[in-house]
Amino acid sequence: MDREYLFSITPGGDETLRRIRKEAQADQIPIIRDEVRGLLEWLMAVHRPLRVLEVGTAYGYSSLCMAQHLPPGAVLTTLERNPANAARARENFGRLTFPGVELKLLEGEAELLLEQVLSEEGPGSCDFIFLDAAKGQYQTFLPACLALLKGRGILVSDNVLQEGFVAKSRYAVHRRNRTIHKRMREYLWNLQHHPQLVTSILSCGDGVTLSMKKEGSELKDMKEMNRPELLIPAGSLENLKIAVGYGADAVYVGGEAFGLRAKAKNFSLEEMKEGVAYAHAHGVKVYVTANIIAHNRDIEGVRVYLEELKDVGPDALIVADPGILMAAKEVLPGMELHLSTQANNTNHAALSFWHSQGVKRVVVARELSFAEIREIREKVPPTLDIEAFVHGAMCISYSGRCLLSNYMTGKDANQGACTHPCRWRYHLVEETRPGEYMPIEENERGTYIYNSKDLCLLEHIDDLMKAGVRSFKVEGRMKTGLYVATVTRAYRNAIDDYLKDPALYKRNIPKYMDEIVKCSHRPFTTGFFYERPDGSEQIYDNNNYIRDFTYVARVLSYNPATGRALVEQRNKFVVGDRVEVMKKDGRNLEVVVEAIWDEEGNPLEAAPHPKQRLYLPVPEAVEPNELLRAY
Structure with missing residues (x-):
């Protein structure tokens, strides 16, 4: 855009504005360049917006430059996180007034304030938004900005x-x-490729993007606001890709330290980078766990680990320990912080406290009922997200803060090394009769007094939504790819059906439940969500999983010319077996294994070798990371 032309129509001649500009420069406060000032003033004069939002106030110079060209009745809301800058901006706003134009300054973290404005004003309430805050957070701010923009x-x-x-x-x-x-x-890539935006990059100042939101996208924004997140565990890079393929909105992963699943495969930094890149390319978020209860020996290593995460670029960090939370705020400023269920938050006051410490989301304790969660949602700030576990194994200890493993084996569950003694068999021994083992409840195998059933809320999506749960979390970073695929697809279909039509969801509940049992599981329970569990929520006679289906292979590629799929074996199968391909669209494609070839084209009768790559004929196209299961 021509610099002289901009200046000719917006010369910026107000003496007070020039003084404010010089004061900011003298104090080394970044402000917009002259070319950008001219562009903004021109856009105000031409576009005549009534609702303007600015992210990044500084001394209020750009706010005033825009405000002088706004029509009567306009409101300009500006957000600033630095208290000193905010105070100076308020002072400057008193030096210039524009009849009929209201200036509102909100002080705090931009991400939280954006959600506050969205909650108070509603989607599509802004005509114009100017982003000039922390540049590394533009992508974080974008969803709320798009929702606010009409x-x-x-x-x-x-x-x-x-x-x-x-x-x-x-x-x-x-x-x-x-x-x-x-x-x-x-x-920049997202702006250029976003389906709701038309974007140009202008060589104005230090580069400016000018994006216009397409008409008709507000309805989609409303639906997205009400859409819960499906959060899936990924204990390995392979499982991450499976979760993404079957419909996860977000995945949570652990590094090689400071997470609570030391026995999971977990991610090296390079694998984590690859996983984040893969997920982001498919529009899926990645959250990294650092939710141990830290000891003194951990703190220095935690800070080093957080430094390493800078190059990884996850969307959020899951923490439980206040010391790690503090370190994360120092080392990773701007990183979204989620509070783990290990912090056992059971009331609205606790959640509000953590929100005041910069936490964006709290995973509520499993010991809460739907009624309690609903009350919490009503009493905490609207900018705080609530996440709840909806499926998976249940720890017998309060919010998972178990001491059994540490006491009995020396391995600390709160440091990620749980040996799961709650799943062991126990007998009673009377101290004067050593060696005599008496069953606590009569059966031939012993008694599993701590052995809980698995949580499953697949039949209760409606109550989760009504309670205000923003993220539906599935347990299972140590589970197989078949578990990840089965649970992800079942909950994805259930959530999508509910959002389309609650009656459709109700009709399809038997179908979802038929699917969810096709991976390893224990008998199901609803936990604490409806009433306090009694003895019927425990499993006393065994600690076995129910396994009716076997994970046999993962699709790597498909050749339409030959009708063959290249798969990677997971469990033995033979010619003549009947298997199902779990299609990502929700269907199950039944296949009789008519032939097997190795990579050299040699025919085989069986596939006995783990991770062997093989070719199978399939009746229709299959996609990478679709799974085959036998029954």
Whole structure:
């Protein structure tokens, strides 16, 4: 855009504004460049917005530049996290007034304030949004900004070219700048490819994006606001890809330290980077666990680990320990923080406290009922998300904070090394009769007094929604790919059907339940959600899983010319076996194994070798990471 033309129509001649600009420059406070000022003033004069939102106030210079061109009745809301800047901006707002134009300054974290504005004003309430805050957080701010922006509304983002280094290879950028480099490139790509936006990048100042929201997308925004997140465990890179393929909205993963599943395969940093890139390419979020209860010896290592996560780029960090929370805020400023169920939060006051400490989401304790969760939702700030476990194994201890493993084996469950003594067989011994083992409840195998049934709320999506649960969390980072695929697909179908039509969901409940039992599970319970569990919620006679289906292979590719799928074996199968391909669209494709070939094309009668790559004829196209199961 021509600099002289902009200046000719918006000369910026107000003396007070010039003084504010000089004061900000003298205090080394970043403010918009002249070209950007001219662009904003021109857009205000031409677009005539009535509701303007600015993210990043600083001294209020850009707010005032825009406000002077707004029509009477307009409201400009600006967000600032720095208290000193906010105070100075309020002072500057008193130095200039514009008849009929209201200036509102909200102080706090931009992400939380955006959700507050969205909650109070509603979707589609803004005509114009100007982003000029922490550049690495633009992508984080984008969903709320899009929800707030009305059709044909304009979104302007400043400083997107970062002095040109976003165009360079990440290896040509200094290591300390790689996170902002990565995030800005992702943001620009998303703006250019977002289905709701038409975007241009202007070489104005340090680079400005000008995006217009397409008309007719507000209804979609409303649906997205009411859509719960399906959060799936990924104990390995393979399971992450399976979860993504079968419909997860987000996955949670653990690194090689500081998570509560030390026995899971977990992710190296390189695997985590690959997993995050894969998930993001498919529109899925990744949350990283660092939810141990830390000891002194852990703290230094935690900070090193958090530094390493800068290059990984997860969407949130799951923590339980206040010390780790504090370290995360220092090392990863701007990172979304989720509070683990290990923190055993059972009341609205506790959730509000953690929210005041910068926590965006709390995983509520499993010991809560639907009524209690609903009351919490009503009493905590609307900007705080509630996450709840909806499926999987239940720990017998309060919110999983178990001491049995540490006491009996020396392995600390709160450090991720649980040996699951709750699943062991127990007998009673009277101290004067050593060696005489008396069953606590009569049966031939002993007594499993701590052995809980598995949680399953697949039949209760409606109550989860009514309780205000934002994220439906599935347990199981140590489970197989078949478990991940089966549970993800069943809950995905149930949630989607409910959002389409609650009556459709109710009719299809038997179908969902028929599917959910096709992976390993124990008998199901609803836990504490309806009433306090009694003895019937325990399993006393065994600690076995129910396994009616076997995970036999994972699809790697499909050749339409030959009608053959390349698969990777997981359990033995033979020619003549009947298997099902779990289609990502919800269908089960029945296949009789008519032939098996190895990678060299040699015919085989059986597939006995783990992870052997094989070719199978299939009656229709299959996709990578679809699973085959035998019954």
